[in-house]
Amino acid sequence: MQEIHIDNSNAVHEIYLDNAATTPLAPEVLAEMTNKLATVYGNASTLYGLGRQAHTIMENSRQVIAQSINAAHDEEIIFTSGGSESDNTAITQTAMARQSLGKHIITTAIEHEAVLRPLHALEEQGFEVTYLPVDEQGRISLDDFKAALRDDTILVTIMMGNNEVGSRMPIHEIGDILKDHQAWFHTDAVQAYGSLDIDVQRDHIDMLSTSAHKINGPKMIGFLYKHEGVNFPSLIKGGDQEEKRRAGTENVPAIAGFATAAQLLTPKVKAEKRTRFHGFKEQVVQGLTANGVDFAVNGSLEGENLEHVLNIWIKGISTYVMQTNLDLAGIAVSGGSACTAGSIEPSHVLTAMFGADSPRIAESIRLSFGQQTTRDDIQAFVDNVTTIVNRLSHSEVK
Secondary structure (H helix, E strand, O other): OOOOOOOHHHOOOOEEOEOOOOOOOOHHHHHHHHHHHHHOOOOOOOOOHHHHHHHHHHHHHHHHHHHHOOOOOHHHEEEEOOHHHHHHHHHHHHHHHHHHHOOEEEEEOOOOHHHHHHHHHHHHOOOEEEEEOOOOOOOOOHHHHHHHOOOOEEEEEOOOEOOOOOEEOOHHHHHHHHOOOOOEEEEEOOOOOOOOOOOOOOOOOOEEEEEHHHHOOOOOOEEEEEOOOOOOOOOOOOOOHHHHOOOOOOOHHHHHHHHHHHHHOOHHHHHHHHHHHHHHHHHHHHHHHHOOOOEEEOOOOOOOEOOOEEEEEEOOOOHHHHHHHHHHOOEEOEOOOOEEOOEEOOOHHHHHHHOOOOHHHHOEEEEEOOOOOOHHHHHHHHHHHHHHHHHHHOOOOO
């Protein structure tokens, strides 16, 4: 096994390059939430003044969120605890509500576990799921999608952008194909919401999931967009909150914080982020190349991608060793895979892209950029990776 060695010569302090996992609160969001936590404690479902105050804040926030994806009506936004609940609701409740029309569902092999696991559970209940393959850029083929679509297909759930390699899916084209089909179209936009200009009407999207903590907002708050023509029973049973679509007393301070985070992401800001983050990708690739590091990009730098996500294969260095050495140097990156009981599970995304026998599966890391990322941070990453590779390549312990 390769050694893990603490090298303080290139040590840096808390460089955070795992923004696809979560993001720090924006100062404006923290200020908004602190204010609401201190001053707005009424239950938004009550009729007296304190409740009406909370309800007004919540509905104003709902309007901001609806406008951010060009929803036709504010009421199409359902506040949830986050992306996982939104995904589970869209998938399981659609299946339950529409099974008389068919039991066939289409997805991709590289969806987030919050999509894949409820689909696995539905398969155990007799539903049939088609998992579309992806190429080495992490993209599906529209021809494959068209071939998979059947008369009894009731749901298509395909992510807008992948959280591990940043590949984008042809959402507009899929929506256009489905606009005259019985299948409802759901997209997990958790990674894409902070980066792309989303228009649910333009793209004929019936349901969309996202989460605030990916856009410098609070954790444990998200939303499910549900087109007014989409109807299914609430997943969480209880009170009549969210117009009987999601029971539970609403978290008004978090909802207000979510709206503030969404307001900060104007189209101009998103465009500037994409340009800046693409520059970071080029800096990584050029820097590692110039330093003689043997590596490859998992996915592609060309075409349509989520610019804040970069997944790289550092040849000959295990994911665990590289991630741990970078952590010791003060740099946080992801292994791009789930960590369970002290062992790193193979990435299902990289497995789908390159095959189970590819060395990339065990030798890749993901870095993801955020508002706080600087060129100096990227240079520190490049320098430390180079130092780690050079040291380990000359080590007798492999």
